[in-house]
Amino acid sequence: MTPPSPAALDALKAALGPDGWTDDPALIAPSLTEWRGRWTGHTPLMLIPRSTDEVARAVAVCAEHGVAITPQGGGTGLVGGQIPQGEVLLSLKKMRAVRDLSPLDDALTVEAGVTLLEAQEAATAAGRVFPLSLAAEGSATIGGVISTNAGGVAVLRYGMMRDLVLGIEAVMADGRVFNGLKRLRKDNTGYDLKQLLIGAEGTLGVVTAATLKLFPIQRDRATAMVGLASARDAIELLARAKAHSGGGVEAFELMKRLGLALALKHIPDTREPLDTTPPWYVLIEIASAEPGGAGAAMERLLASAFDDGLITDAALAQSDAQRAALWRLREEQSAALKPExxxxxxxxxxxxxxxxxxxxxxxxxxxxxxxxxxxxxxxxxxxxxxxxxxxxxxxxxxxxxxxxxxxxxxxxxxxxxxxxxxxxxxxxxxxxxxEEARRYKSDVEIEMMRAVRAALDPQRIMNPGVLF
The missing domain is CATH 3.30.70.2740 (Alpha-Beta Plaits)
Structure with missing residues (x-):
């Protein structure tokens, strides 16, 4: 890859003004290393646009000069897709506006730099819930979780990010803006273009805003940690949990004893969740709009599972603090492995x-x-x-x-x-x-993906080191 020319860098600086970029190594450094330390990158310039218009101006300059771009959200990705290797770094961290919230449409429109936690809080303030939840939600941004099609712990009930986006605004590789911020549940007028951008890892355009799907708040919630003799028993327990809750299972998280033991070893203020130390654990959460509904379903499930020998031990959270303690053991699994x-x-x-x-x-x-x-x-x-x-x-x-x-x-x-x-x-x-994925993708799949990319980014300036 050819480094950006001085003329291209000057044009980018002029397009965004003095507050829209930095080439200070100390300011850029935190954005150049992946959380686990596996990836460290470099860039001649970090762009920090404050609006979709500024993103569009920057991308148009890059297209004119053939400058490659790596878009970045919260920097929480674990596969190096957000780390530039000489490309211009385009950070969306200043695009933080909540543009619209419509409870009647169950829709929330936010800019790409809004964190997942902030989107959840905005929904809750309006009496709704945005259900995507993951350990890095305080740092992960909406643009980032869209670009990677994040899942999290509630996929079982609500689906991946792909299922939770109603509309997208994005700057395409030539600097034009795709304005697809719709609140519609049904639009059968051709290709669903937003889906091309979800999971594309910034290769087809820069997501600048999105309209998210909201849901009613489930007022009743029951959380339990159970012990099992095998992972096979966990699969049977999952089927039973679905049946007992009538589809109310929001999370069903499996953990091997080793991971939980390392969380107890490395994460402060954690404690054994059960009286025994079984080889496998499952964290179950059931939610219901009906008062007492979740607790009743959980009690039926645990009683049935004990009777049939599917579980060997269980602890039912009796307070929000106990629920948080159980969840912490699951959410800190990755952090607990790092010191090893x-x-x-x-x-x-x-x-x-x-x-x-x-x-x-x-x-x-x-x-x-x-x-x-x-x-x-x-x-x-x-x-x-x-x-x-x-x-x-x-x-x-x-x-x-x-x-x-x-x-x-x-x-x-x-x-x-x-x-x-x-x-x-x-x-x-x-x-x-x-590169590893090439072994498992068919020639037809790779050719189709390349054709889409060539049509939307013929110069291959958008995150060029990622995908096919």
Whole structure:
């Protein structure tokens, strides 16, 4: 990639004015490193537009000069897609407006730099809920979670980000603005163009605003942590939870004992959730609009599961503080693994019915490949998404273990493919998995994706190191 010329950089600075850019290394540095430290980038210039018009002017200059762009939201991505490698960095962090909120339409329109937590709070203030929730919601931005099609813990009931967006505004690769900020539930007039931009990781355009789908607040909520003998029992428990709640299950989060033990070890102010230490845990949350409905459904579920030997222990949250403590054990799983060093991390999905089979086969294959590895599997069982993390044997050199990441991950991904799964369930491909994905995508899929990209970004200036 050719670095931007001095003339191009001068034109970008002039387009945004003195407050719309920085080339100060100290100010740019926090935006150049991925959370886990795997990716560190560089850029000659960080653009900080304050409006869609300024984004459009900047992208138009880049198109005129052939300058590559890496858009960035909250910087919480884990596959390196938001880290520039010489491209101009386009940060949406100053685009923070809530443009419109219509409770009657169950719709909220916000700019791309609004955090996920801020969108949730705006919805709640209007007596509604925006249900997408994930551990990084205080930092992750709406533009970022759209670009990666984030999932989170409530996918089972509400779907991925793709299911929660009614309309999108975006600046295309030539600087023109696509104004698709609709509040419609039904529009059957051709291609659903917003869906091209959801999950595109900034390769087809820069998302600048979105209209989000809101839902009624569920006033009654029951949360429980249960212990199980196997992941296979968890799949049966999920089916039973759906039946007992009439579709009210909002979260069903699986955790292996190792991950929970590491959370207790590394995360302050955590405690054992159960009296026993079973090999598997599930965090279940049921919600209902009917007073007492969620609690009654949870009690029926736990009683039935105990009677049939599906669960071995359980703790039902009796307060908001207890609920938060249980959730903290799940949400801090990734942070708890970080101090262990030397991990091979995987964000994969398989059909829900095959989760236990995948875990059995992958665990066995990896122990054959590298004796003594420690495996922490956790994730959203309701949608088949597992964070399958392989940790070095205790005492082994982290660098030596990391050197085998590619080979170990290939074993995991080949098993995922045999189970008709995906090597990226909710984090995207980014720089980390783009080349790896070529092994599992058909020629037809890759050609179709390339055709779309060539039509919308013929110069390939939009996040050029990502996707096909």
């Amino acid at each position: 060093g030397g991990g091979w991390k995987h964000d994969v999905s398989v059909p829900v019915s095959r989760i236990a089979d995948f875990l059995d086969e992958a665990d066995t294959a990896l122990q054959r490949f590298h004796l003594g590895v420690r495996i922490s599997a956790f994730g959203h069982v309701g949608d088949g998404n597992l964070h399958y993390d392989v940790l070095r044997p205790e005492g082994e050199d982290p660098a030596a273990f990391i050197a085998r990441w590619e080979q170990g991950s290939r074993i995991v991904h080949d098993i995922v493919a045999r189970f008709e799964g995906s090597i990226s369930a909710e984090h995207g491909l980014g720089r980390l998995k783009t």
